[in-house]
Amino acid sequence: MHPLVASLAVVLTGGVVLIQATDGLAALTTERARRLAAHTDMPAVPAFTVETMTGKRLSLPPNDGRAAVVEFIYTNCPTICQAAGAEMARLRDRLTAGGFAGRVWLVSVSFDPARDTPDQMAEYGRWHGADGTVWTVARPEANDLPALLDAYGVTVIPDRTGGFVHNAALHVVSPEGRLTAILDMDDIDGAEKELKRALR
Amino acid sequence: MRARLAQAVVLIAVAALFRGPLEAGPVTHVLVQLPVLVLAGALIAPLLRFGCGDWNRGGWACLLAAGFGIAFWMLPRSIDAALADTRWEAAKFLTLPFLVGLPLAAGWARAHPLTRAVIKAQAVSMLAVMAFLYTHAPTRLCNAYLAEDQYRLGIGFLALAFAVAAASIAPLLFPARQQTSGRRSGAGGSGRTF
Numbered sequence: 001m002h003p004l005v006a007s008l009a010v011v012l013t014g015g016v017v018l019i020q021a022t023d024g025l026a027a028l029t030t031e032r033a034r035r036l037a038a039h040t041d042m043p044a045v046p047a048f049t050v051e052t053m054t055g056k057r058l059s060l061p062p063n064d065g066r067a068a069v070v071e072f073i074y075t076n077c078p079t080i081c082q083a084a085g086a087e088m089a090r091l092r093d094r095l096t097a098g099g100f101a102g103r104v105w106l107v108s109v110s111f112d113p114a115r116d117t118p119d120q121m122a123e124y125g126r127w128h129g130a131d132g133t134v135w136t137v138a139r140p141e142a143n144d145l146p147a148l149l150d151a152y153g154v155t156v157i158p159d160r161t162g163g164f165v166h167n168a169a170l171h172v173v174s175p176e177g178r179l180t181a182i183l184d185m186d187d188i189d190g191a192e193k194e195l196k197r198a199l200r
Numbered sequence: 201m202r203a204r205l206a207q208a209v210v211l212i213a214v215a216a217l218f219r220g221p222l223e224a225g226p227v228t229h230v231l232v233q234l235p236v237l238v239l240a241g242a243l244i245a246p247l248l249r250f251g252c253g254d255w256n257r258g259g260w261a262c263l264l265a266a267g268f269g270i271a272f273w274m275l276p277r278s279i280d281a282a283l284a285d286t287r288w289e290a291a292k293f294l295t296l297p298f299l300v301g302l303p304l305a306a307g308w309a310r311a312h313p314l315t316r317a318v319i320k321a322q323a324v325s326m327l328a329v330m331a332f333l334y335t336h337a338p339t340r341l342c343n344a345y346l347a348e349d350q351y352r353l354g355i356g357f358l359a360l361a362f363a364v365a366a367a368s369i370a371p372l373l374f375p376a377r378q379q380t381s382g383r384r385s386g387a388g389g390s391g392r393t394f
Contacts, residue, residue, distance in 0.1 A: 006255035007264055014268025021272060030280040030343045155284070155343040167343045 031167050034153035035182040038171075042178040045151045050109060050138035053121035053130075058138070060107060061177040067198045068105045068173040069191060072154050072166060074112035075124040075137075080168050080185075084108075085128035087185045091170070092135045094188055095195070104195055106135035111149060111156050111166065113139040152179065174198035204243045211240040212297065223283060226345045226353045231360065234273060234296060241301020251306030259315065262307030269300035274330070276341040283344045320368045327361035330354070 019025060027033035037043065050060045061068050071088060073081040088106055095104055108130065110116035116124075121137040124130075130137055140148050149156060156166040172181040172194045181194035215222065215236045222233040245251070251262045272278055273296065281288040308316065333341075334354030340347050 001253070001255040003255055003257040003260055006261035010261050010264045010268070014265065014271075018268060018271060021275060021278065028275050028277060029341050030277045031339070033277055155280075157344060157346065159346060165340075165346055167340070 030153075030155075031169075035169075038153075038179045038182045042174070042180045044177055045173060045179050046147070047177065048140055048144050048148050048151075050107070050140050051118065052132065052136045052138045053118050053125050054132055054136075055118045060109070060138070060140075061173045061175075062105050063177065065175050066103055066105045067175050067195055068107060069195070070107050070109055070152065070171040070173060071168065071185065072111050072149070072152070072156075073108045073124075073137075073168075074110055074164055075116050075120050076112070077163060084168055084185045085124070085130075087188070088135060089129050091188050091191055092130075094192060096134060098192060100192075100195060100199075101134070103199055104134070106130075108135070108137045109148070110137065110139040111145060111154070112164070113142050113145060153182070172198055201247055204247055208240040208243040208297070211236050211243070212293065215240075216293065219289075226279070226342060226349050227356050229279065230353060231356045234292075237293060237296035238301040238304065241297030241299075242305035243301075244297075245302050245305035245309070248302070250302055251310065256306060256310060258312060259307035259310035262303035263311060263315070263319065264307075266300050266304035266307060269295060269303070273300070280342050280344050317368075320364060324361050324365045324368070327357045327364065331356075331358035331361060 022028055023033060023036055027036050045061060047059050047061060047063060049057050051057050060070065069088075069091065071084055073084060075081070085108070088108060092106055095101070095106075108124075110121060116137075116139050118139075121139065125132065125135075125137045152171050154166055154169075156164050159165045168185050170181075170183045170185060170187065170191050171179060172183070172191065174180050175198070178198075180198045181190070183190045183194065215233050219233075222228045251259070256262050273292070278288070278292075282292045283289075308319075311319070331354045334357060335351050336354075337350065341350060345353075
């Protein structure tokens with residue numbers, strides 16, 4: 001084979017592989033890839049039973065005609081989850097004012113179900129103003145946790161101070177139970193826009 | 201020749217046996233385990249007489265293949281995938297020796313000195329860019345690793361950039377030892393770099 005032909009074949013093959021591996025050079029990181037996949041593929045997320053801060057067992061996604069915005073937290077978190085709590089409160093206020101009342105459920109799901117008892121979650125809810133009507137705090141069954149995190153594409157790793165680090169985001173789930181968008185925690189405008197799309 | 205095969209097997213075995221500690225942090229994962237796998241492939245290249253045909257004249261086809269392989273495993277999402285999915289992990293153990301190390305050695309052996317010089321310069325600049333990216337990225341690039349470790353990896357890339365630059369100019373500073381140490385540091389340097 002002529003060396004030029006061989007090199008061209010390598011460049012073609014390599015180029016195709018790299019384009020495949022990066023969703024057309026659009027996503028170099030896992031985080032970008034999962035956000036892109038949610039927006040374009042809208043994968044169905046399996047239903048899990050979660051226990052809320054009042055001890056009620058509910059289905060997530062709710063499967064009652066409401067869309068959901070799901071975030072993942074652990075209540076002992078000193079940093080990002082506290083900021084996330086404030087952002088969820090802002091989102092709740094914006095949605096209530098924007099005519100989404102009764103059409104959207106906001107859930108902060110704990111990925112530390114062993115420590116986050118209903119009492120502990122209720123404390124977190126009180127602190128951030130989650131009263132359980134529009135926005136609640138909930139935990140999954142410990143057995144369901146890996147599958148739940150996998151379904152939403154969340155990776156939780158221990159930090160070096162006894163806490164956790166995770167790819168925090170707002171997960172928009174349509175009334176049909178499809179994950180339609182993943183957004184930055186503080187992207188309130190984006191969440192409102194994506195909820196409109198999910199509820200259409 | 202047999203020794204090379206044994207060395208390659210030992211390297212792959214070490215990379216596999218110490219998977220846990222090596223992959224616990226991005227510095228050892230990216231700067232130790234991945235280069236060890238590449239080096240294993242490079243060691244067996246002469247045994248297989250790979251890349252001796254006319255198709256590999258000037259080493260271009262092989263060097264390009266290695267370049268694409270390196271680019272693929274430089275993607276943060278590839279590293280995340282290897283940690284999350286055993287199929288990706290298996291692919292890593294296969295592709296780094298056979299689609300990066302092997303062609304890198306087979307291409308390097310036939311490359312013109314000018315080509316080699318360009319590759320070394322390219323490696324230094326690429327490592328410097330990676331160092332900047334990993335020390336300055338505002339977000340985590342790998343979901344599986346902490347931000348502080350990402351910064352450390354950036355510092356590691358910077359150290360490696362200096363190491364490759366130093367290894368490249370060493371023959372100019374010590375011309376008397378060029379024949380022996382120059383060649384050895386060249387082979388070792390490429391193993392560590394890619």
